[in-house]
Amino acid sequence: MPILNSIFSWLNTKRLHQIELFRQFPFEVQQEVLFKLINKAKLTEYGKKYDFESIKEIKDFQQRLPVLDYEGIKPFIDKHREGQQDILWPGAIKWFAKSSGTTANKSKFIPVSSEALEECHFRGGRDILAIYTNQHPDSEIFKGKGLTLGGSHQIDNFSVDSYYGDLSAILIENIPWWADFIRTPSQKVALIPEWEEKLEKLTNETIKENVTSIAGVPSWNLVMIKHILNFTGKSNLLEVWPNLELFTHGGVGFTPYREQFHRLIPSPTMNYMEAYNASEGFFAIQDNPQTDDMLLMLDYGIFYEFIPLEEAFSQKPTALTINEVEINRNYALVISTNSGLWRYMIGDTIMFTSKHPHKIKITGRTRHFINVFGEEVIIDNAENALKTACEKTGALVREFTAAPIFMDENTKGAHEWLIEFERPPADLDFFTQVLDNALCSLNSDYEAKRYKGITLGMPIVKKLNNGTFFMWMKERGKLGGQNKVPRLSNTREYVEQLIELSKRCCND
Numbered sequence: 001m002p003i004l005n006s007i008f009s010w011l012n013t014k015r016l017h018q019i020e021l022f023r024q025f026p027f028e029v030q031q032e033v034l035f036k037l038i039n040k041a042k043l044t045e046y047g048k049k050y051d052f053e054s055i056k057e058i059k060d061f062q063q064r065l066p067v068l069d070y071e072g073i074k075p076f077i078d079k080h081r082e083g084q085q086d087i088l089w090p091g092a093i094k095w096f097a098k099s100s101g102t103t104a105n106k107s108k109f110i111p112v113s114s115e116a117l118e119e120c121h122f123r124g125g126r127d128i129l130a131i132y133t134n135q136h137p138d139s140e141i142f143k144g145k146g147l148t149l150g151g152s153h154q155i156d157n158f159s160v161d162s163y164y165g166d167l168s169a170i171l172i173e174n175i176p177w178w179a180d181f182i183r184t185p186s187q188k189v190a191l192i193p194e195w196e197e198k199l200e201k202l203t204n205e206t207i208k209e210n211v212t213s214i215a216g217v218p219s220w221n222l223v224m225i226k227h228i229l230n231f232t233g234k235s236n237l238l239e240v241w242p243n244l245e246l247f248t249h250g251g252v253g254f255t256p257y258r259e260q261f262h263r264l265i266p267s268p269t270m271n272y273m274e275a276y277n278a279s280e281g282f283f284a285i286q287d288n289p290q291t292d293d294m295l296l297m298l299d300y301g302i303f304y305e306f307i308p309l310e311e312a313f314s315q316k317p318t319a320l321t322i323n324e325v326e327i328n329r330n331y332a333l334v335i336s337t338n339s340g341l342w343r344y345m346i347g348d349t350i351m352f353t354s355k356h357p358h359k360i361k362i363t364g365r366t367r368h369f370i371n372v373f374g375e376e377v378i379i380d381n382a383e384n385a386l387k388t389a390c391e392k393t394g395a396l397v398r399e400f401t402a403a404p405i406f407m408d409e410n411t412k413g414a415h416e417w418l419i420e421f422e423r424p425p426a427d428l429d430f431f432t433q434v435l436d437n438a439l440c441s442l443n444s445d446y447e448a449k450r451y452k453g454i455t456l457g458m459p460i461v462k463k464l465n466n467g468t469f470f471m472w473m474k475e476r477g478k479l480g481g482q483n484k485v486p487r488l489s490n491t492r493e494y495v496e497q498l499i500e501l502s503k504r505c506c507n508d
Contacts (some may be wrong), residue, residue, distance in 0.1 A: 012130040019127070022298040023357040027323040034058065034303040037336055044086045046076060046342060062319055067307070067334055067343045070108045080111055080340075083161030088340025089113050095174075097167040097279035109164055110279040116339040117174055120300040121167075124282030127297065128248055128275060131287050136245075136271070144212030144243055145184045148172075149202075149221055150191070167279045184209045195479035199224060203231050211241040215275075217251035217484065218261070219399065223470070225264050237265045250275045252484050253362070255383045256397045259390070260422055276362060280346050281337055284360055293359040298322070301338030306331035309349055312366050319343075327352050330378070332366050349378065368488050372404040373413050373456050375446040377439065379487045385438035393431045396422035399469040399485050403495040405460065412457040418498050420464045432461045468502045475501070 022029040038061070042052035055061050066072070073088075080093045088111065095112040112121075133139050150168035163170075172190050180187065185205045192198035207228060214221060225237055234240050244265065254274060261272070276284035276294055281302050284294035296304070304322060309330040311317040319334060333348045335341060347367060350360045364379035371377070386397055398420045405414040417435070425431040436459050440447040449456040473479055486494055 012126075012134070015127065015130050016134060018299060019131075019295075019297075023295070026298055026356065026358055027321065029298045030303060030322050031058065033299065033301060034061065034336065037301065037303060037338060040338075041089055041340065044088060044090060044340070045079075046088050046340065058321060062305070062343075065343045067305075067317060067319065067345055069345050069347075073341065073344060076340075077109060077111055081109060081162050081164075088342065089115075089338070092161065093339070094162055095170045096162060096164040097170055098164045099167070099279040108279070110167075111339045111341070112167070112170055112279075113339040115301060116281065116337060117171070119338060120282050120302065121171060121277070122175075123300060124275065124277055124285070124297065128273060128285055131285060132246060132271070132273060135289065139245065140243065141212045141245060142182070144210035144241075145182055146213040146215065147184050147206055147209075147211045148190070149214070149216035149224055184211065195474075199227050203228050207232060207240055209241075210243055212243050213246040213248065214244070215248040218249050218254055218257040219252060219485070221247070221249070222257060222260060222264075222398075229264070236263075238267055245269065246271045246273065248273045248275055250277055252487075253379065253383045255387045256390075256400070259396055260398075276360075278346065278348070280335060280341060280344065281339075283333075291353075291359075293353040293361050296322075296358045296360050298358070303336040305334040305336075305343065306350075307334055307345070308332075309366070312345070322358060325352050325355070325358075327355065330363055351380075364488070367490075368486055370402065370404055370415060370488050370490060372406065372490060373449050375443065375449045375456060377402075377415070377443060377446055377488065381439060381442045381446070382487055384442055385435050388438040389425075389431050389435040392434045393425035393427070394423070395425040395431060398422040398466075401486055401489070401494055401498065402459075403489045403492050405457075406492075412453065413455065414457040415459045416492075416495055417459055417461045418464050418495055418502075419461060420466060420469050424463060428461060428463060432459055435459060435461065462499070464498065464502045468498060472498055472501050 038047075038052045038055055041047045047053070050064050055064065076088050077096075079087045081096060083092065085092045093111045093113050095117075096109040097112050099108045099110055129141070133141065148168065150166065150172055169191055172187055185202045189198060189201045189205055192201065202224070228240060229235070229237065232240055238244060247261065247265070247270070249272065254272070271289060273289070274286040274292070274294055275282070282297065282300060283302070284296045286293070287295040298304075305319040306325050307317045307319050309332055312332040320331070325331065328351060330349050330351055332345055333350055334343055334345050336343055345366070347365050349363045349366055351363045353359045353361055361380065369376065369378045382402060386400065389395065390397060400417060400419045402415055402417045405411070405416050407413040436450070440450055446456070469485055473483060473485065489495070
């Protein structure tokens with residue numbers, strides 16, 4: 001075993017025992033987390049408003065505090081951004097992660113306290129390495145550097161008291177000085193705001209390094225990998241970084257991208273780990289490479305509640321704690337955090353695959369689905385149906401989005417899929433049939449609406465010109481970082497924009 005791995009293993013023995021503790025006693029650990037948060041914030045404006053000091057039971061907390069979305073909690077966040085102290089969380093909050101809002105034109109500014117940086121975000125990163133090296137004791141990951149493809153926005157001043165930017169930029173600004181010895185690119189390059197400029201300088205800097213791991217959103221990492229291969233003239237990434245052994249991915253589902261990564265990194269010993277981290281917190285880590293679910297991390301200073309998806313927008317939704325959830329049911333995720341987000345619905349939906357330990361899959365967004373005709377298609381359905389269609393036709397999907405075609409006097413309702421292919425199918429009609437059949441097998445509501453085409457017609461798949469999604473994201477100022485293509489929408493806003501843009505894009 002390499003000496004660095006031995007030292008790291010020794011340092012993380014205690015941590016691995018702590019992880020085992022919450023695997024065995026999830027409710028007790030979560031209960032302790034909640035009351036630490038309440039006690040810490042009891043003298044804040046929010047704590048006084050809801051009399052945190054008198055809360056003695058979880059049910060008191062749930063009955064007293066409302067479930068809020070961003071608009072509901074924004075007035076309190078704005079006070080922190082203006083430099084006011086003791087509003088949602090004790091003291092001042094200096095950092096705010098800029099995140100995509102619920103519409104294309106909005107941004108959210110998520111508070112990131114010093115406690116959240118250390119106890120949640122950085123701990124999550126350390127735990128990935130602890131879990132990985134425990135699984136792979138002969139790993140040589142520490143003989144090289146980790147490449148993290150950060151956001152495309154630098155830190156900007158909101159006032160003299162606070163700053164905002166991509167979460168990745170905030171993390172880079174706050175990492176310990178010694179981390180520069182084990183990561184690449186340099187902080188200067190990582191924080192370049194212009195995506196294309198950063199890509200050029202990142203390539204020049206990192207191809208000289210011994211990169212053993214990469215991390216980030218799959219779609220943007222593919223753009224980076226292809227740029228590096230084009231620059232170097234190499235046929236695959238192992239010719240650039242022969243010791244590459246781990247890709248930690250998150251932000252979007254990996255299923256549509258898996259085959260492309262296998263082709264660009266052709267190694268049977270290459271490892272992939274999924275992590276569920278967002279501006280609001282670091283939530284889960286894939287702790288078993290043989291399954292595609294993730295362990296919910298219960299001691300990061302986040303108290304979790306789970307609202308059945310059908311109640312997500314009810315006035316008084318049922319909110320379940322970790323000991324009350326059921327397997328294979330969709331829940332809207334609600335969090336209370338050590339950054340002062342109290343009963344905050346982040347907009348993601350998850351499903352438990354097991355209990356004790358509690359493992360989850362991300363199934364979509366509370367607002368990103370198609371349910372115009374009662375079909376209730378979620379992102380998990382879409383990605384798995386595309387996977388099946390690609391397997392049966394030999395296609396590779398680069399990016400996609402889908403939206404409804406609304407009924408009128410002469411037209412049935414249907415779904416329209418806009419797909420940019422890495423490798424198009426030989427027969428698009430057959431691809432469409434397989435996609436439709438796969439959706440029917442995955443979603444009984446969709447199957448019922450498709451029965452004899454009475455309610456819902458055959459989906460329409462349109463092949464977009466290469467580069468359309470990239471140009472669309474660029475025009476919206478959303479290149480790189482945690483920016484993601486909306487997979488599903490109940491409106492036609494995105495698809496109409498993309499169809500019009502595709503007409504202007506160059507042909508393949």
